[in-house]
Amino acid sequence: MERIHRSLSEKTLTKMTPTEFRDLVRRGEWSTVNTSACRGHAHANLVIVPKSLAYEFFLFCHRNPKPCPVLDVTEPGEYHPHFLAPEADLRTDLPRYRVFENGAIIDEPFDIIKYWNDNLVAFLLGCSTNFDWRLRDANVQYRYIGDFKTNIDCVPAGCFHGSMVVSTRLFKTSHDAVRAVQITSRNLAAHGPPVHIGSPHDIGVHDLYHPDMFSFHEEIQPVEQDEIIMSWACGVTPQIVALKSNIPFMISHYPGHMFVTDKLSEELEAM
Amino acid sequence: MERIHRSLSEKTLTKMTPTEFRDLVRRGEWSTVNTSACRGHAHANLVIVPKSLAYEFFLFCHRNPKPCPVLDVTEPGEYHPHFLAPEADLRTDLPRYRVFENGAIIDEPFDIIKYWNDNLVAFLLGCSTNFDWRLRDANVQYRYIGDFKTNIDCVPAGCFHGSMVVSTRLFKTSHDAVRAVQITSRNLAAHGPPVHIGSPHDIGVHDLYHPDMFSFHEEIQPVEQDEIIMSWACGVTPQIVALKSNIPFMISHYPGHMFVTDKLSEELEAM
Numbered sequence: 001m002e003r004i005h006r007s008l009s010e011k012t013l014t015k016m017t018p019t020e021f022r023d024l025v026r027r028g029e030w031s032t033v034n035t036s037a038c039r040g041h042a043h044a045n046l047v048i049v050p051k052s053l054a055y056e057f058f059l060f061c062h063r064n065p066k067p068c069p070v071l072d073v074t075e076p077g078e079y080h081p082h083f084l085a086p087e088a089d090l091r092t093d094l095p096r097y098r099v100f101e102n103g104a105i106i107d108e109p110f111d112i113i114k115y116w117n118d119n120l121v122a123f124l125l126g127c128s129t130n131f132d133w134r135l136r137d138a139n140v141q142y143r144y145i146g147d148f149k150t151n152i153d154c155v156p157a158g159c160f161h162g163s164m165v166v167s168t169r170l171f172k173t174s175h176d177a178v179r180a181v182q183i184t185s186r187n188l189a190a191h192g193p194p195v196h197i198g199s200p201h202d203i204g205v206h207d208l209y210h211p212d213m214f215s216f217h218e219e220i221q222p223v224e225q226d227e228i229i230m231s232w233a234c235g236v237t238p239q240i241v242a243l244k245s246n247i248p249f250m251i252s253h254y255p256g257h258m259f260v261t262d263k264l265s266e267e268l269e270a271m
Numbered sequence: 272m273e274r275i276h277r278s279l280s281e282k283t284l285t286k287m288t289p290t291e292f293r294d295l296v297r298r299g300e301w302s303t304v305n306t307s308a309c310r311g312h313a314h315a316n317l318v319i320v321p322k323s324l325a326y327e328f329f330l331f332c333h334r335n336p337k338p339c340p341v342l343d344v345t346e347p348g349e350y351h352p353h354f355l356a357p358e359a360d361l362r363t364d365l366p367r368y369r370v371f372e373n374g375a376i377i378d379e380p381f382d383i384i385k386y387w388n389d390n391l392v393a394f395l396l397g398c399s400t401n402f403d404w405r406l407r408d409a410n411v412q413y414r415y416i417g418d419f420k421t422n423i424d425c426v427p428a429g430c431f432h433g434s435m436v437v438s439t440r441l442f443k444t445s446h447d448a449v450r451a452v453q454i455t456s457r458n459l460a461a462h463g464p465p466v467h468i469g470s471p472h473d474i475g476v477h478d479l480y481h482p483d484m485f486s487f488h489e490e491i492q493p494v495e496q497d498e499i500i501m502s503w504a505c506g507v508t509p510q511i512v513a514l515k516s517n518i519p520f521m522i523s524h525y526p527g528h529m530f531v532t533d534k535l536s537e538e539l540e541a542m
Contacts, residue, residue, distance in 0.1 A: 055326040059344055062329075073330055188459070 014039045018085060018260045022093040031095045031110045033216065033256040035129050042189075042265045043258040044071055044084060044124040045235030046094060048112075048251040051076045054121040056158025060241070061123065063155035066233035067164055069126035069189050071261075071268060077118035084124055084261035091116050096254035098239060103246035112251055120251075125235050127258050128167050130190035130265040134183050140176045142169045145220050146211025147234050147255065151204030152195065154241065162244035165213055166231035168200055170223060177228040184232065189268040194230040203231065213239075214255035285310040289356060289531045293364040302366045302381045304527040306400050313460075313536040314529040315342055315355065315395040316506030317365060319383075319522040322347045325392040327429025331512070332394065334426035337504035338435055340397035340460050342532075342539060348389035355395055355532035362387050367525035369510060374517035383522055391522075396506050398529050399438050401461035401536040405454050411447045413440045416491050417482025418505050418526065422475030423466065425512065433515035436484055437502035439471055441494060448499040455503065460539040465501040474502065484510075485526035 013021070013036045021037045024030045035043075047068075049057050054073075061068035072083040079090045092111045099107040099115055109115075135142065145168050152164040171177040177197075185193040196203050209220050213236045223229065242250045253259065284292070284307045292308045295301045306314070318339075320328050325344075332339035343354040350361045363382045370378040370386055380386075406413065416439050423435040442448040448468075456464040467474050480491050484507045494500065513521045524530065 055329065058326065058329055058333075062341060062344065070333060073333065 010036050013037050018262050019087065021260050022085075022088055025095050026089065026092045028110065031257075034095050034258060034260065035132070035216070035256060038260050039133060040264055042071070042084070042261045042263045042268050043127040043129040044261055045127050046090065046097075046251070046253040046259055047123045047125065047238045048090070048120050049123075049247070050249055051119050051121055053159070053247065056160055057123065057238075059157035060154070060160040061125070063157050064164075064233075064237070065188070066192050066195060067154065067235060067237035069191065070123060071126055071189060072124040074122040076121050079116065079122070081122065081124055081261070084263055088259070088262075090122050090259065094253050094259050095257040098252045098254050100239070100242040100247060100250040100252070102248055103243050105243075108254055115251060124259060124261070125238075126189040126191060126268070127235050128191055128232060129258060130268075131184045131187045131232075133265060134187060135180055138179060138183055140171075140179050140183065141173070142171045142176060142180065143221070144169050144216065145208060146215035146217075147213035147236055148200060148205040148208075148231070149212040149240060150200070150231075154237065159247065160241050160245050162237075162241035163204075164195070165234040165236045165240055166195060166200070166203070166205075167234045168205070168208070168229060168231045170227040170229055172227060174228065177230060180230065187269060190265070191233045191235070194232050196231040198229060200229060200231055216256070281307050284308050289533050290358065292531050293356075293359055296366050297360065297363045299381065302528075305366050305529060305531065306403070306527060309531050310404060311535055313342070313355070313532045313534045313539050314398040314400040315532055316398050317361065317368075317522070317524040317530055318394045318396065318509045319361070319391050320394075320518070321520055322390050322392055324430070324518065327431055328394065330428035331425070331431040332396070334428050335435075335504075335508070336459070337463050337466055338425065338506060338508035340462065341394060342397055342460060343395040345393040347392050350387065350393070352393065352395055352532070355534055359530070359533075361393050361530065365524050365530050366528040369523045369525050371510070371513040371518060371521040371523070373519055374514050376514075379525055386522060395530060395532070396509075397461040397539070398506050399462055399503060400529060401539075402455045402458045402503075404536060405458060406451055409450060409454055411450050411454065412444070413442045413447060413451065414492070415440050416479060416488070417486035418484035418507055419471060419476040419479075419502070420483040420511060421471070421502075425508065430518065431512050431516050433508075433512035434475075435466070436505040436507045436511055437466060437471070437474070437476075438505045439476070439479070439500060439502045442499040442501065443497065445499065448501060451501065458540055461536070462504045462506070465503050467502040469500060471500060471502055
């Protein structure tokens with residue numbers, strides 16, 4: 001499987017409309033990280049399950065609203081998310097996917113046409129990309145270091161159980177850390193406030209320099225002594241849960257390869 | 272069917288613990304309006320449906336979070352709401368219930384022991400009693416006049432469709448009205464901000480002096496010209512929806528006769 005990455009500047013990617021970006025992806029011309037795409041438009045994490053598991057997964061999201069804030073749920077077999085982007089096609093419009101079967105990743109394809117059937121229900125979940133934009137808009141200084149598996153147990157629901165994944169950020173000043181708590185607290189549709197302030201060792205993360213799930217950076221600069229470390233619930237959590245719970249069948253986005261919606265991030269807050 | 276109303280002062284009712292109040296109800300010694308009970312503790316509206324309808328009702332709540340903010344969902348057959356009040360019994364601990372069958376109210380009993388079975392799922396929904404306390408704590412001056420059926424369509428989900436019920440309040444000053452928007456916006460677990468500012472005629476309410484669903488008052492004082500009228504989504508909405516949608520079987524609380532949880536209202540906000 002080969003990655004395709006059309007050479008676009010980050011600025012071009014940032015300024016694209018959601019339709020333009022999704023068309024690019026659908027044509028097979030963008031299949032890598034898209035956290036910079038269509039700045040201001042809400043990104044969404046994806047979880048697709050068979051109808052028979054949809055109620056239990058919905059309950060799991062309700063009981064774990066920080067990792068899994070539900071933005072939209074499609075009707076069985078429907079791949080157009082009517083609320084978030086009615087023209088989009090969830091089978092082709094994400095840069096990359098993961099396919100899970102009986103607790104294992106069986107494929108990481110660039111579209112899911114061959115896996116789609118009329119029995120599948122798609123959940124679109126809020127994404128931390130949205131609050132990263134808000135933090136930058138507010139001139140909060142920080143660095144993102146990666147996504148980590150923790151020992152925080154999610155509240156189980158039906159067959160879904162497992163531990164929470166977090167995304168971790170470092171802040172140089174108390175002022176910036178406090179602003180980050182304030183700003184993300186207003187963004188319940190994008191994971192809300194942090195779940196942990198302080199050393200990630202406390203929540204079972206033992207190597208900050210080697211993120212378990214996802215990182216933008218090849219090499220992470222050492223944490224400095226005065227840096228405040230805060231961790232937010234992460235939308236990759238359902239992927240860990242699928243593995244742990246031996247979910248018979250599930251499709252997700254590939255970490256960092258999100259669905260870009262037509263909605264402005266701001267539109268989804270405090271509705 | 273006779274109402275039982277033990278003579279307790281409002282002050283006594285307000286100061287009771289949730290356990291004390293639910294015991295009173297369970298003993299058959301309180302079966303009327305309980306909006307004053309256990310001040311500070313979250314009240315909840317109740318909807319019980321068969322498991323076969325639970326997914327569609329859950330989706331209805333998700334799509335209509337203002338009238339139906341979900342606080343807790345029980346496992347099928349489970350009448351102890353583990354998250355909100357593990358010792359409580361949902362079959363006996365509300366002052367009064369309504370039972371719906373094929374789009375009609377067939378009973379308004381004081382307990383639902385004879386209707387309970389292992390196939391039922393209970394949804395506990397946020398309640399405006401909780402934000403009324405917050406408004407009073409903030410010294411916001413207003414008067415509640417009643418609950419009204421509107422022409423605002425809820426977003427349908429599966430077999431659930433129908434119009435929204437609102438609770439309407441009158442404010443003498445812009446300051447108080449603005450404070451009420453601010454305070455209720457922070458209370459997404461209790462219906463959130465208003466759905467309408469201005470004359471309820473705009474949303475299909477034609478007689479403010481005769482609430483459709485519920486009122487504390489026998490006689491409503493006339494609206495004065497300088498009063499600002501604001502309406503909030505109301506937890507009685509699923510009852511209108513059950514009637515309109517011919518739902519085969521549903522049980523709800525009787526309007527104004529809510530479940531009192533162990534949680535403080537504040538505990539449920541911005542979690």
